[in-house]
Amino acid sequence: TQLLEQSPQFLSIQEGENLTVYCNSSSVFSSLQWYRQEPGEGPVLLVTVVTGGEVKKLKRLTFQFGDARKDSSLHITAAQPGDTGLYLCAGEWTSGTYKYIFGTGTRLKVLA
Amino acid sequence: GAGVSQSPRYKVAKRGQDVALRCDPISGHVSLFWYQQALGQGPEFLTYFQNEAQLDKSGLPSDRFFAERPEGSVSTLKIQRTQQEDSAVYLCASSPYSTGISNQPQHFGDGTRLSIL
Numbered sequence: 001t002q003l004l005e006q007s008p009q010f011l012s013i014q015e016g017e018n019l020t021v022y023c024n025s026s027s028v029f030s031s032l033q034w035y036r037q038e039p040g041e042g043p044v045l046l047v048t049v050v051t052g053g054e055v056k057k058l059k060r061l062t063f064q065f066g067d068a069r070k071d072s073s074l075h076i077t078a079a080q081p082g083d084t085g086l087y088l089c090a091g092e093w094t095s096g097t098y099k100y101i102f103g104t105g106t107r108l109k110v111l112a
Numbered sequence: 113g114a115g116v117s118q119s120p121r122y123k124v125a126k127r128g129q130d131v132a133l134r135c136d137p138i139s140g141h142v143s144l145f146w147y148q149q150a151l152g153q154g155p156e157f158l159t160y161f162q163n164e165a166q167l168d169k170s171g172l173p174s175d176r177f178f179a180e181r182p183e184g185s186v187s188t189l190k191i192q193r194t195q196q197e198d199s200a201v202y203l204c205a206s207s208p209y210s211t212g213i214s215n216q217p218q219h220f221g222d223g224t225r226l227s228i229l
Contacts, residue, residue: 006154033218042116042203042220043155088154090218097168100145100218102154 003027004091004103012109013079021074021087021106029091032065032072033100037086079110114138118204118221125194126229133189133224137206144187145218146179147203155203161187162210173198194228201225 004025013019023032031050035043047056049065049072056063060083062075072089089103117136125131137144142163147155148171157171163184172179176194181187191198201223207216 004154040222042205042222043218044220045217048217086152090154092216097160097170098143098162099157099160099168099171101157102147105152105154107152 004089004101006087006089006103006106008106009104010107010109012111015080015110015112016078017110019076019079019108021076021108022071023073023089023103024071025091025101026070027091027093027101028069029101030069030094031092032069033090033092034063034072034074035088035090037088043088076108079108081110081112084108084110116204116206116219116221118202118224120224121222122225122227124227124229127194127196129194130190130192131194131226133191133202133226135187135189135204135206135221137185137187137204138208138219139185141206141208141219142184142210143207143216144181145205145207146187146189147205148173149201149203149223151200158189158202191226194226196228199226199228 007022033048034046037043047063052067052069054065060077087106090100119134144161146158149155159179160168161181176192178190203223205218205220
């Protein structure tokens with residue numbers, strides 16, 4: 001069974017602080033995606049990482065894919081209230097089928 | 113519209129009733145996924161279509177759940193004899209290509225919130 005565990009599950013921080021969210025698995029994925037989801041809406045894709053060790057930056061967000069393609073991290077610098085939301089990682093599984101396995105989610109609240 | 117559209121947005125049903133949830137993917141998208149999302153959790157995979165072919169239905173919780181995409185565009189997720197544990201948000205996503213092409217973006221609809229009384 002492919003599982004993606006995210007930590008922390010909840011995070012409440014002050015505006016301007018930095019934070020890191022982790023996404024870990026014992027399975028190897030073809031690629032890994034990060035999404036942010038607002039209440040009442042579907043997840044919105046932030047980034048896809050494909051190569052082991054890959055680092056991608058999206059403004060104040062830095063995403064890294066583990067060397068073995070089993071884990072990933074999302075680092076936010078100088079968090080803002082607009083960063084509040086549910087952050088989800090999703091691993092692309094292509095062995096024998098084609099599907100995405102979502103992580104357990106990290107709910108972030110940034111206080112002004 | 114340009115995005116994935118799901119209807120209805122909200123559905124309330126009594127236990128034992130049948131429900132049908134609709135997904136209109138982005139035009140021309142080959143792949144279509146259904147997910148079930150419990151409150152505060154990540155989406156859980158239900159089933160995957162490549163055009164009209166249902167290639168993976170391993171995530172469907174029971175034989176009460178049935179999905180179809182007869183013409184390779186609109187998809188319907190049907191739940192028969194609903195039970196309270198079926199209450200969740202059901203999300204649909206589409207992506208442009210078929211299997212074998214990695215790194216595809218998934219475009220999600222806003223989901224159908226199903227409540228079983």
